[in-house]
Amino acid sequence: MKNLRQIFQDERSRESYVFNIAIGASIFLSTLFIVLETVPDLAAYKNTFFIADIVFTTLFLFEYILRIFYTPKRWKYIRSPLGLIDLLSFLPSLLIFVFPPLAGLQELRVLRVVRILRLLRLFRIYKLITLERQKDRGAGVLGLIRSVDMEIYFLAFISTVTISGTLMHLIESKVPGTEFTSIPQGMWFAIVTISTIGYGDLVPITPLGKIAASLTMIAGLILLALLISVVGKSAQTLLFGSPIEDEEKLLSNKLKN
Numbered sequence: 001m002k003n004l005r006q007i008f009q010d011e012r013s014r015e016s017y018v019f020n021i022a023i024g025a026s027i028f029l030s031t032l033f034i035v036l037e038t039v040p041d042l043a044a045y046k047n048t049f050f051i052a053d054i055v056f057t058t059l060f061l062f063e064y065i066l067r068i069f070y071t072p073k074r075w076k077y078i079r080s081p082l083g084l085i086d087l088l089s090f091l092p093s094l095l096i097f098v099f100p101p102l103a104g105l106q107e108l109r110v111l112r113v114v115r116i117l118r119l120l121r122l123f124r125i126y127k128l129i130t131l132e133r134q135k136d137r138g139a140g141v142l143g144l145i146r147s148v149d150m151e152i153y154f155l156a157f158i159s160t161v162t163i164s165g166t167l168m169h170l171i172e173s174k175v176p177g178t179e180f181t182s183i184p185q186g187m188w189f190a191i192v193t194i195s196t197i198g199y200g201d202l203v204p205i206t207p208l209g210k211i212a213a214s215l216t217m218i219a220g221l222i223l224l225a226l227l228i229s230v231v232g233k234s235a236q237t238l239l240f241g242s243p244i245e246d247e248e249k250l251l252s253n254k255l256k257n
Contacts, residue, residue: 008070023063024122027089030056031116031162034109038169038182053093053112060090060115082121089115106170113166113183116159120152157194157223164190164216171209178205189213194220 006013030052036042037049064086068074077083092111096103103109165187172180179202180186189202193216204213 004066005070008067009072020122023059024119026056026059027115027118027122030060031113034112035162035166035183035187039184040181054097057090057093057097060086061094064090085114085117085121089118106173110166110170110183113162116162119155120159153223153226156226160216160219160223161187161190161194164193164212164219167212168204168209168216171206171212172204175205180204190216193217194223196220 003015006015007019008016010016033049033052033056037046067086068078071077078087088111092108096108162183165183165185168186168189169180169183172178172186180189185202189204192199192202193213204210
């Protein structure tokens, strides 16, 4: 009971750190299986994907129940965006298991991919814990901050590509003769669009598909701006040094004198 309380009430505890790593790995694997099960060539592994979904859904369900039970402000958590994302991480699959006829509803099955957004929160917790430990050791944290920021950016990029690819597959897969036959195909379109290459091998036809493609373009511009900011800071430090580090050295010399 005490360990469970530390996991959900003290994000900086070792127990919470290990638990969040395990949950993060589960989220990544479950999202990967959701993406792969849409590939026509992998239809033979349908039962494997189904069993894996049961396991991960059960895990996320119990985690959600425990988080509600041990979180001091439970109603605030339930109504918060993070709480809603946690709920969506297992609710679509749970509805399919409880009501089998819903399994044919593609929109509900694809909605499961939203669980990848949970990784952003876990990386934020990871950043806070890592920085605090570095401070306790008396080590520099500037380089670490930039390293973690790059990891968070990469995760945000993957999340954007996955969600955009899922939307494109969901919208365009109903068009006869479509090239968006799977989520990976949609992810390829998202990568080409975000990187502004635009091969033209995949083109949305439906109005909703074009809207989704436009949102992907806007997301790409935002990600590009973030990348310039993150990489720019690292390049500035590499070429000219860090003003903060210079101030720290100056203050240290004054204290010694």
